[in-house]
Amino acid sequence: MQLANHLDIAPIILPLVTGAFLLLFDERRHTFKSLVNIAATLGLLLIAGTLVAQADVEGSVASVYLLGNWAAPYGIVLVVDRLSAMMLLLTALLATAALVFSLARWHKAGPHFHSLFQFLLMGLNGAFLTGDLFNLFVFFEVLLAASYGLMLHGLGVTRVRFGMHYIAVNLAASMLFLIGVSLIYGVTGTLNMADLAVRIPAVPAQDRALLEAGTAILGIAFLTKAGIWPLCFWLPGAYSAAAAPVAAIFSIMTKVGVYAVLRLSPLLLGARAGDSASFGDVGLLVAGLVTMAFGTIGVLASQAMARLVSYSVLVSSGTLLAAVGMADAGVTTGALFYMVSSTLTIGALFLLVELVDRSQDPAANVLAVTMEAYGDDPEEEEIDEEVGVTLPATLAILGICFVLCGLLLSGLPPLSGFLGKFALLSAALSAGDDGAISGMAWAFFAVLIISGLFAMVAMLRVGIRTFWAPPIEGVVPRVLVVEFAPVALLLALCVVMTVKAGPVMAYVDATSQSLHSPDAYIEGVLSARQVPSPKMEAGR
Amino acid sequence: MTELTLSLAIGVLVGSGVWLLLRPRTYQVIVGLSLIAYGVNLFIFSMGRLRSGVPPVLDTGGVVDPTAYTDPVPQALVLTAIVIGFATTALFLVVMLVARGLTGSDHVDGREP
Numbered sequence: 001m002q003l004a005n006h007l008d009i010a011p012i013i014l015p016l017v018t019g020a021f022l023l024l025f026d027e028r029r030h031t032f033k034s035l036v037n038i039a040a041t042l043g044l045l046l047i048a049g050t051l052v053a054q055a056d057v058e059g060s061v062a063s064v065y066l067l068g069n070w071a072a073p074y075g076i077v078l079v080v081d082r083l084s085a086m087m088l089l090l091t092a093l094l095a096t097a098a099l100v101f102s103l104a105r106w107h108k109a110g111p112h113f114h115s116l117f118q119f120l121l122m123g124l125n126g127a128f129l130t131g132d133l134f135n136l137f138v139f140f141e142v143l144l145a146a147s148y149g150l151m152l153h154g155l156g157v158t159r160v161r162f163g164m165h166y167i168a169v170n171l172a173a174s175m176l177f178l179i180g181v182s183l184i185y186g187v188t189g190t191l192n193m194a195d196l197a198v199r200i201p202a203v204p205a206q207d208r209a210l211l212e213a214g215t216a217i218l219g220i221a222f223l224t225k226a227g228i229w230p231l232c233f234w235l236p237g238a239y240s241a242a243a244a245p246v247a248a249i250f251s252i253m254t255k256v257g258v259y260a261v262l263r264l265s266p267l268l269l270g271a272r273a274g275d276s277a278s279f280g281d282v283g284l285l286v287a288g289l290v291t292m293a294f295g296t297i298g299v300l301a302s303q304a305m306a307r308l309v310s311y312s313v314l315v316s317s318g319t320l321l322a323a324v325g326m327a328d329a330g331v332t333t334g335a336l337f338y339m340v341s342s343t344l345t346i347g348a349l350f351l352l353v354e355l356v357d358r359s360q361d362p363a364a365n366v367l368a369v370t371m372e373a374y375g376d377d378p379e380e381e382e383i384d385e386e387v388g389v390t391l392p393a394t395l396a397i398l399g400i401c402f403v404l405c406g407l408l409l410s411g412l413p414p415l416s417g418f419l420g421k422f423a424l425l426s427a428a429l430s431a432g433d434d435g436a437i438s439g440m441a442w443a444f445f446a447v448l449i450i451s452g453l454f455a456m457v458a459m460l461r462v463g464i465r466t467f468w469a470p471p472i473e474g475v476v477p478r479v480l481v482v483e484f485a486p487v488a489l490l491l492a493l494c495v496v497m498t499v500k501a502g503p504v505m506a507y508v509d510a511t512s513q514s515l516h517s518p519d520a521y522i523e524g525v526l527s528a529r530q531v532p533s534p535k536m537e538a539g540r
Numbered sequence: 541m542t543e544l545t546l547s548l549a550i551g552v553l554v555g556s557g558v559w560l561l562l563r564p565r566t567y568q569v570i571v572g573l574s575l576i577a578y579g580v581n582l583f584i585f586s587m588g589r590l591r592s593g594v595p596p597v598l599d600t601g602g603v604v605d606p607t608a609y610t611d612p613v614p615q616a617l618v619l620t621a622i623v624i625g626f627a628t629t630a631l632f633l634v635v636m637l638v639a640r641g642l643t644g645s646d647h648v649d650g651r652e653p
Contacts, residue, residue, distance in 0.1 A: 134617055134620070138620065141624045141628065144628075145628060148628075148632075152635065152638070155638075155642070156642075157643055160635065160638055160639045160642050160643070160650070161639065161649065161650040163635060164566070164632075164635055164636065164639050164648065165648070167628075167631070167632050167635055168561075168569055168573070168632070168648070171573050171628055171629075171632060172561060172576070174624075175573075175576050178580050178583075178584060179580055182584040182587040183587065185613065185614065186588075191613075
């Protein structure tokens with residue numbers, strides 16, 4: 001087998017090896033650890049870019065990697081298709097930004113930041129790549145275990161309190177995951193996603209209730225991670241308590257839940273599923289709408305900026321889940337575009353919030369306190385403070401970034417947030433079979449527009465309070481270039497998405513087409529050929 | 541009879557687990573989570589159908605009669621689930637201790653109501 005064929009598994013191996021390697025070194029060797037981490041993350045970015053380029057070839061569906069060289073339904077497979085490649089790239093981009101931001105100071109605020117960061121990436125990449133339900137569970141646990149550590153990074157009472165809620169909720173959801181998976185296995189006798197799609201239409205009528213119960217329980221596990229109402233009360237607290245770079249990378253974690261629903265719902269319960277076709281779609285749509293409404297109210301009610309952004313995560317999740325619930329290829333296209341745009345925006349906003357908050361309340365520099373508690377050498381700290389140039393006119397530049405985030409979040413033209421929402425709405429309004437617009441589509445339309453308006457109102461209010469009417473004792477925040485660069489990078493990516501909207505839209509459209517007509521995917525996975533081993537060849 | 545015993549065991553374990561999970565003390569929460577994990581592990585095991593006295597591992601050589609064996613996949617799944625559950629419970633325990641130390645309270649919200 002050529003080395004290039006192993007590229008499919010590289011997004012899992014690379015972070016695993018890097019994370020384990022970094023464990024061997026003492027915490028004091030910050031610079032070395034940061035360099036290794038940066039190199040690995042950039043490598044991941046490169047690999048993800050290559051995989052996207054490979055996946056986006058006309059006619060090709062999926063590159064299938066047989067782990068341990070076992071044929072498809074018996075062994076575990078990794079599948080790289082357009083959707084997983086896109087998610088890998090999005091993760092790598094967000095990870096690069098969050099990591100660079102953390103190098104200013106956050107990475108020294110607690111032990112093993114770099115290892116945990118790499119393990120989180122490993123879990124995320126694995127969850128996006130795997131084609132096996134139980135393997136998906138394992139990768140979920142890997143990413144959650146790493147996220148528990150990152151959530152508590154920097155310690156402090158608030159973080160520990162919300163971290164504990166976060167862990168308890170996710171452990172309970174993992175149990176539901178296991179129940180769902182085993183019910184599905186008990187009925188169908190397979191765990192391979194493609195094989196499941198083949199076997200589900202043939203499930204006898206008396207077992208169908210069990211199967212649907214299994215998929216519903218599994219769905220609840222995913223939706224808890226995606227933060228659907230009413231299972232989302234842990235999310236705003238946890239995300240706003242987390243350290244800024246951690247919160248930024250967490251903004252892709254709710255999307256893992258959305259990804260799982262998006263992958264499995266059309267594949268297992270799509271048009272070809274016989275009696276179970278479009279099971280749960282209406283429920284998903286309604287729950288998504290309620291989540292959007294709840295998130296919007298939360299955005300309006302938030303006093304602190306970090307909470308505002310956390311509620312925006314809910315709005316974004318709700319929009320995506322409602323769009324998945326519509327089970328229409330056109331809507332999914334818009335949803336995918338919106339997902340990339342909103343994930344980048346929210347990641348940028350989490351980073352920006354920390355920079356802006358420094359001007360608000362200099363006394364409450366939690367970081368300084370935690371660093372003291374952690375026993376970091378204060379002298380070394382002072383030297384590091386001098387690194388980098390503090391930007392002139394900091395507030396003005398932060399203000400411009402804030403305006404861009406506001407435009408992206410509320411979906412006003414001309415940036416990619418608008419394009420995403422426009423694609424969603426235009427597809428939703430033309431989704432009906434007979435040209436008539438369904439009531440649900442109108443509801444979606446109304447909630448999406450109102451959520452955008454309210455996001456704008458909330459952002460305006462916060463923006464005016466922060467930039468135009470700063471507190472009397474307000475100070476101009478010290479912002480290092482390494483802290484500002486990631487925010488600029490993420491926003492620049494949104495601008496690039498706006499300018500290059502044509503190719504991006506074509507890519508996500510091909511993605512959603514293959515999601516909604518999964519025959520080629522199933523065929524590709526089940527017909528993947530084993531690699532002849534040297535022994536077998538010698539025996540012939 | 542085996543089915544009834546197993547279902548009752550799963551039901552009692554998960555039922556008590558859920559009740560404890562909803563209690564306000566962290567110790568109750570973690571015991572509840574552990575009980576649910578045991579119940580779920582038994583449940584996964586039962587999804588391979590209950591058969592007593594048959595091995596899950598095939599003999600070497602000869603013609604294999606699948607009816608003489610039980611399904612090995614759920615047993616492998618249970619093994620994985622046990623390991624992962626053990627690790628995450630240990631992790632949660634550490635976080636609980638940290639929370640107890642930092643907040644001085646074993647309430648799940650970090651302060652007495």
